[in-house]
Amino acid sequence: MLKITIYNEYKHEREDEACAAVYPDGIHSVLQSFIEADKDCAIRIFTVDNVNTELTDEILADTDVCIWWGHMAHELVADETAARVAEHVLKGMGAIFLHSAHMSKPFIRLMGTSCTLKWREVGEKEILWVVDPLHPVAQGIGKYIELEHEEMYGEHFDIPEPDSLVFIGWFKGGNVFRSGCAYRRGMGRVFYFQPGHEMYPTYKNPSIQKVILNAVGWVAPVRRIDALDCPQCEVPIMEI
Amino acid sequence: MLKITIYNEYKHEREDEACAAVYPDGIHSVLQSFIEADKDCAIRIFTVDNVNTELTDEILADTDVCIWWGHMAHELVADETAARVAEHVLKGMGAIFLHSAHMSKPFIRLMGTSCTLKWREVGEKEILWVVDPLHPVAQGIGKYIELEHEEMYGEHFDIPEPDSLVFIGWFKGGNVFRSGCAYRRGMGRVFYFQPGHEMYPTYKNPSIQKVILNAVGWVAPVRRIDALDCPQCEVPIMEI
Amino acid sequence: MLKITIYNEYKHEREDEACAAVYPDGIHSVLQSFIEADKDCAIRIFTVDNVNTELTDEILADTDVCIWWGHMAHELVADETAARVAEHVLKGMGAIFLHSAHMSKPFIRLMGTSCTLKWREVGEKEILWVVDPLHPVAQGIGKYIELEHEEMYGEHFDIPEPDSLVFIGWFKGGNVFRSGCAYRRGMGRVFYFQPGHEMYPTYKNPSIQKVILNAVGWVAPVRRIDALDCPQCEVPIMEI
Amino acid sequence: MLKITIYNEYKHEREDEACAAVYPDGIHSVLQSFIEADKDCAIRIFTVDNVNTELTDEILADTDVCIWWGHMAHELVADETAARVAEHVLKGMGAIFLHSAHMSKPFIRLMGTSCTLKWREVGEKEILWVVDPLHPVAQGIGKYIELEHEEMYGEHFDIPEPDSLVFIGWFKGGNVFRSGCAYRRGMGRVFYFQPGHEMYPTYKNPSIQKVILNAVGWVAPVRRIDALDCPQCEVPIMEI
Numbered sequence: 001m002l003k004i005t006i007y008n009e010y011k012h013e014r015e016d017e018a019c020a021a022v023y024p025d026g027i028h029s030v031l032q033s034f035i036e037a038d039k040d041c042a043i044r045i046f047t048v049d050n051v052n053t054e055l056t057d058e059i060l061a062d063t064d065v066c067i068w069w070g071h072m073a074h075e076l077v078a079d080e081t082a083a084r085v086a087e088h089v090l091k092g093m094g095a096i097f098l099h100s101a102h103m104s105k106p107f108i109r110l111m112g113t114s115c116t117l118k119w120r121e122v123g124e125k126e127i128l129w130v131v132d133p134l135h136p137v138a139q140g141i142g143k144y145i146e147l148e149h150e151e152m153y154g155e156h157f158d159i160p161e162p163d164s165l166v167f168i169g170w171f172k173g174g175n176v177f178r179s180g181c182a183y184r185r186g187m188g189r190v191f192y193f194q195p196g197h198e199m200y201p202t203y204k205n206p207s208i209q210k211v212i213l214n215a216v217g218w219v220a221p222v223r224r225i226d227a228l229d230c231p232q233c234e235v236p237i238m239e240i
Numbered sequence: 241m242l243k244i245t246i247y248n249e250y251k252h253e254r255e256d257e258a259c260a261a262v263y264p265d266g267i268h269s270v271l272q273s274f275i276e277a278d279k280d281c282a283i284r285i286f287t288v289d290n291v292n293t294e295l296t297d298e299i300l301a302d303t304d305v306c307i308w309w310g311h312m313a314h315e316l317v318a319d320e321t322a323a324r325v326a327e328h329v330l331k332g333m334g335a336i337f338l339h340s341a342h343m344s345k346p347f348i349r350l351m352g353t354s355c356t357l358k359w360r361e362v363g364e365k366e367i368l369w370v371v372d373p374l375h376p377v378a379q380g381i382g383k384y385i386e387l388e389h390e391e392m393y394g395e396h397f398d399i400p401e402p403d404s405l406v407f408i409g410w411f412k413g414g415n416v417f418r419s420g421c422a423y424r425r426g427m428g429r430v431f432y433f434q435p436g437h438e439m440y441p442t443y444k445n446p447s448i449q450k451v452i453l454n455a456v457g458w459v460a461p462v463r464r465i466d467a468l469d470c471p472q473c474e475v476p477i478m479e480i
Numbered sequence: 481m482l483k484i485t486i487y488n489e490y491k492h493e494r495e496d497e498a499c500a501a502v503y504p505d506g507i508h509s510v511l512q513s514f515i516e517a518d519k520d521c522a523i524r525i526f527t528v529d530n531v532n533t534e535l536t537d538e539i540l541a542d543t544d545v546c547i548w549w550g551h552m553a554h555e556l557v558a559d560e561t562a563a564r565v566a567e568h569v570l571k572g573m574g575a576i577f578l579h580s581a582h583m584s585k586p587f588i589r590l591m592g593t594s595c596t597l598k599w600r601e602v603g604e605k606e607i608l609w610v611v612d613p614l615h616p617v618a619q620g621i622g623k624y625i626e627l628e629h630e631e632m633y634g635e636h637f638d639i640p641e642p643d644s645l646v647f648i649g650w651f652k653g654g655n656v657f658r659s660g661c662a663y664r665r666g667m668g669r670v671f672y673f674q675p676g677h678e679m680y681p682t683y684k685n686p687s688i689q690k691v692i693l694n695a696v697g698w699v700a701p702v703r704r705i706d707a708l709d710c711p712q713c714e715v716p717i718m719e720i
Numbered sequence: 721m722l723k724i725t726i727y728n729e730y731k732h733e734r735e736d737e738a739c740a741a742v743y744p745d746g747i748h749s750v751l752q753s754f755i756e757a758d759k760d761c762a763i764r765i766f767t768v769d770n771v772n773t774e775l776t777d778e779i780l781a782d783t784d785v786c787i788w789w790g791h792m793a794h795e796l797v798a799d800e801t802a803a804r805v806a807e808h809v810l811k812g813m814g815a816i817f818l819h820s821a822h823m824s825k826p827f828i829r830l831m832g833t834s835c836t837l838k839w840r841e842v843g844e845k846e847i848l849w850v851v852d853p854l855h856p857v858a859q860g861i862g863k864y865i866e867l868e869h870e871e872m873y874g875e876h877f878d879i880p881e882p883d884s885l886v887f888i889g890w891f892k893g894g895n896v897f898r899s900g901c902a903y904r905r906g907m908g909r910v911f912y913f914q915p916g917h918e919m920y921p922t923y924k925n926p927s928i929q930k931v932i933l934n935a936v937g938w939v940a941p942v943r944r945i946d947a948l949d950c951p952q953c954e955v956p957i958m959e960i
Contacts, residue, residue, distance in 0.1 A: 090354050090398070103472065112352040112400075113426045114330050116472035124477075127958060129635045129656050134904055134942055143636065146958075154475065155609045155648065156623065158330070158426050160352075161403055163884075168635065168648060168656045174478025176609050176648045176656050184854055186353045186398050222854055232343065232356035235394065237364075238414025238847060238866075367718060369875045369896050374664055374702055383876065386718075395849045395888065396863065403644075408875065408888060408896045416849050416888045416896050424614055462614055478607060478626075570834050570878070583952065592832040592880075593906045594810050596952035604957075634955065638810070638906050640832075641883055654958025666833045666878050712823065712836035715874065717844075718894025 002041040002220060005063040006031055007055065009070040010047035012198040019198045027069055027196075027203060034209045035216060052078045060088040064220050067212075068107070069196065071100035082106045090186030094219025096212065099196035102153075107192070110185050111159055117177070118154040124172040126150040126195065128179055132166045136218040137182060137191060137211060145207040151197035153177045159192075167211075169194055180211070182218070189219040242281040242460060245303040246271055247295065249310040250287035252438040259438045267309055267436070267443060274449045275456065292318045300328040304460050307452075308347070309436065311340035322346045330426030334459025336452065339436035342393075347432070350425050351399055357417070358394040364412040366390040366435065368419055372406045376458040377422060377431060377451060385447040391437035393417045399432075407451075409434055420451070422458070429459040482521040482700060485543040486511055487535065489550040490527035492678040499678045507549055507676070507683060514689045515696065532558045540568040544700050547692075548587070549676065551580035562586045570666030574699025576692065579676035582633075587672070590665050591639055597657070598634040604652040606630040606675065608659055612646045616698040617662060617671060617691060625687040631677035633657045639672075647691075649674055660691070662698070669699040722761040722940060725783040726751055727775065729790040730767035732918040739918045747789050747916075747923060754929045755936060772798045780808040784940050787932075788827070789916065791820035802826045810906030814939025816932065819916035822873075827912070830905050831879055837897070838874040844892040846870040846915065848899055852886045856938040857902060857911060857931060865927040871917035873897045879912075887931075889914055900931070902938070909939040 008028035012019040023030060032043050044063075046055045048070075060066070066085060070077065082105030089095045089110060097107045102115050128145040130138045145167075154175030160183070167180030179194035193211060195202045202208055248268035252259040263270060272283050284303075286295045288310075300306070306325060310317065322345030329335045329350060337347045342355050368385040370378045385407075394415030400423070407420030419434035433451060435442045442448055488508035492499040503510060512523050524543075526535045528550075540546070546565060550557065562585030569575045569590060577587045582595050608625040610618045625647075634655030640663070647660030659674035673691060675682045682688055728748035732739040743750060752763050764783075766775045768790075780786070786805060790797065802825030809815045809830060817827045822835050848865040850858045865887075874895030880903070887900030899914035913931060915922045922928055 086352070110352040112326070112350040114472075118473060118475045120475055120477065122477065127654050127656075131635050131637075131658065132641070132904070133636060134907065134909065136942070139942055155611050156613060157611075160400060160423070160425060161612070161644075163401055164641075165645065168658075170650060170654060170656045174607050174650060175475075176607075176650045178611065178648075183400070184852070185400060187854065189854065222856070222859060231354060231398070233358060235358045235360055235415075237360065237362065367894050367896075371875050371877075371898065372664070372881070373876060374667065374669065376702070379702060395851050396853060397851075401852070401884075404881070405885065408898075410890060410894060410896045414847050414890060416847075416890045418851065418888075424612070427614065429614065462616070462619055566832070590832040592806070592830040594952075598953060598955045600955055600957065602957065640880060640903070640905060643881055655955075663880070665880060711834060711878070713838060715838045715840055715895075717840065717842065 002039055002216070003062055003064045004035060004041050004043045004216065005046065005055070005059060005066045006043060007046045007051055007066070007068045007070065009073050010049075011073050012071065022199060022201050027198065030203045031067060031212070035213065038213050039216065048073045048076050052081045055081060055084070057084055060084055060093060063088065063093050065094040065096065065216050067096045067098065068101045068104055069098045070104045071198065074104050077105050079105065082109055086110050089188035089190060092187040092221040094188060094216070094221060095190045096215050096219060097190070097192045099194060102192060110190055113160060114158045117157045118175065120152040120154070120173060121197070122152070122173065123149040123200070124152055127170040128167045128195065129170065130166065131168050132164050135164050135166045135182065137166050137180065137214045139214055140210050141207060145205070145211075147195060147200070147202060147205065149200045150195055150202065153179070153194050188221070191215040191219055242279055242456070243302055243304045244275060244281050244283045244456065245286065245295070245299060245306045246283060247286045247291055247306070247308045247310065249313050250289070251313050252311065262439060262441050267438065270443045271307060271452070275453065278453050279456065288313045288316050292321050295321060295324070297324055300324055300333060303328065303333055305334040305336065305456050307336045307338065308341045308344055309338045310344045311438065314344050317345050319345065322349055326350050329428035329430060332427040332461040334428060334456070334461060335430045336455050336459060337430070337432045339434060342432060350430055353400060354398045357397045358415065360392040360394070360413060361437070362392070362413065363389040363440070364392055367410040368407045368435065369410065370406065371408050372404050375404050375406045375422065377406050377420060377454045379454055380450050381447060385445070385451075387435060387440070387442060387445065389440045390435055390442065393419070393434050428461070431455040431459055482519055482696070483542055483544045484515060484521050484523045484696065485526065485535070485539060485546045486523060487526045487531055487546070487548045487550065489553045490529070491553050492551065502679060502681050507678065510683045511547060511692070515693065518693050519696065528553045528556050532561050535561060535564070537564055540564055540573060543568065543573050545574040545576065545696050547576045547578065548581045548584055549578045550584045551678065554584050557585050559585065562589055566590050569668035569670060572667040572701040574668060574696070574701060575670045576695050576699060577670070577672045579674060582672060590670055593640060594638045597637045598655065600632040600634070600653060601677070602632070602653065603629040603680070604632055607650040608647045608675065609650065610646065611648050612644050615644050615646045615662065617646050617660065617694045619694055620690050621687060625685070625691070627675060627680070627682060627685065629680045630675055630682065633659070633674050668701070671695040671699055722759055722936070723782055723784045724755060724761050724763045724936065725766065725775070725779060725786045726763060727766045727771055727786070727788045727790065729793050730769075731793050732791065742919060742921050747918065750923045751787060751932070755933065758933050759936065768793045768796050772801045775801060775804070777804055780804055780813060783808065783813050785814040785816065785936050787816045787818065788821045788824055789818045790824045791918065794824050797825050799825065802829055806830050809908035809910060812907040812941040814908060814936070814941060815910045816935050816939060817910070817912045819914060822912060830910055833880060834878045837877045838895065840872040840874070840893060841917070842872070842893065843869040843920070844872055847890040848887045848915065849890065850886065851888050852884050855884050855886045855902065857886050857900065857934045859934055860930050861927060865925070865931075867915060867920070867922060867925065869920045870915055870922065873899070873914050908941070911935040911939055
């Protein structure tokens, strides 16, 4: 059984009526619902209210996959919390960063870059093109995914070159974006997926859900400490 | 004229007689000397004594290439200092991390991983093989570089997969290492180069010097702020 | 002085009036003209009429950079000619493949894949976004290049994952494309650049010219046979 | 049930007594035996005697994974045969190239480079280090694999930079090698694995067998024609 931890900031949905109309129970509840329908899993939810106090080392050590959505309250996540999350990724916990989590503290820490980008919020059309059709995250997806309305995220996106670039996003207003980026960091896998503005029902789209389910499967640990069981340690001469 | 900033911790050379015999004026003075002999440059030196107080934002903004050697005093470099250095790399400053700088705070911050490795200090032979013969850092180097005595640094090395793997190190005692690793991070280039234990005259080896000179040339900024001149900013629809 | 060899199929310009109106002296003459204006170079031109008979081993051995444009007559280039070109790339000759040269025999041979793509010829707008702003090929280019009219080339593009993805193309009709792809193959560098349909004056656009000039500089050999001076050969035990 | 096709040249084992003592029924029979013991599969065997006549398009279309071992008779494999094998890889067939298959025609065709290397046959010790510990091919393998006797294959190895470098080989005589290289080519996956000289019982080593079994699982098709169902074709404007 997969242990999944979802962090959803959960501010927009409580503070903005239009957003609440789209996600009345929060983005996390939509994520939880379609993941539970597909996977044998146990899901824990954290929000900006309790992430610093309750997303403990113990919880993270018991997490296979951590999914992160944040936007306006990145700064309310303590540096220590972000460090804990990143450290567990390096030890093998999978991590999926959704949409504006590109500027969340754990993601920036794992990438080492500013993770800045260009954006525009006019609800324009997006088409997500598969460019790595054999990547596990793209399985069951056709050649592309269409989204009637999304926030534009555009290049230049200041990230390390992905280990695999899985999706490139096309936006009606003239921009492109590296929308699906796969990384290994330490013993953990990381997937960044751009769609998911809080004002649109993106996470209710079956193709978007399929990508996230695939990503859960792909980042789930294959082995955790094995290669790191004597980190930064002295070793004898091999028997040669 | 190239503005170069060298950070050398400068503790081993002052505290250990055997090390002082190899580098009587510090590792930095050997680096400075062969770089000045080759490049039109101005070099500033910082040590653990003044790195936190004098390696200021102004100095870094006036630096093209920052070279970093540290080992036993990584913790004495303040987090704020490390953050300053990393931030300037993202803005375009080149950076070269030498030997045990693999666990320096700025390098770990730029990589996002633990950067741990296996090591052994028995003065064994190393052979550095060129595996990316067209990389600018490998120019003028033959097929390999031999070092009679080096500290062994061995896999698994917990780094992000390099953008280019330039050298693989062979150690007599049975280990291998990704010894020359090239990265882009933000608008800056980063090169990690493994040789350079403080007890051996590695930095006096002409081939090692050639690699470092090449690396200085390669990481020197080609353009700095251009692509980042409106970081994380809203942009209008293109005129289409 | 740079020795440059341009292959332009030169059929459209001679057989189609509309195309001749854009490139009256052939695409090659426009390429030649802006390259000669910028570089100390000697340029040789070959077309489908003489490529098999005159683009000899001797010419290729005396070529630093080979630029290739072909479209409707790929099959008229003999397999032996394609093999010669590819072999010289592996020995260090730089190569730039333009537009529909994505299905030329030498490019397919160097890539090892089918190099197929989706296309549409309606003269739609293209915007080429820089995604690797430090790559030598992107120097002096701003954040993007706009082309009023181009043929659409779209994903999925069946190429090996580029060593560096430099440009992503956006097309008004809804598609994206990996438009600027940099590779090392053997001792040679290869750059594929998508713009350049024969019906539009793309090669007269100063930004497109700048990219091609940059590419000429980047693929020009840095060293040729060095690493291959004993290819597939037996070697003795090292002196260890 | 997995359809597996093994090509073993099968000349050394029939022509050299010492080799026959190690692999009395041919390398293929050892491969077949440990794969059948682990996988639900049907295995077909081809040798240099029938590869050109019997390894047909129909067989390849019915193959999930093709394993290739060849050495002294690469030239006896017809160009058409090699083209067929490579074409089926591009359509989704997995391929594993073992040891001296690095210079087999299908491998060279898929790589686009010369695939030359340095070699030495003195039966020296090899240690294969895992450098991508999360790669599916490295699962269940510890930090390294030791082989008492192997042929040395050394850098520089003229291959395209692997999508993932999984193993680096250390050889007692002073050389290193990129011994485990993973690629995507078209819709197919390719794994090159260096160990397996015909004079040593390498394929009877349980760790080597584990790597090959992992590779069979990894290269087995995840989806085949999907992304290529309209190769090089015209497409209409998207509905935007």
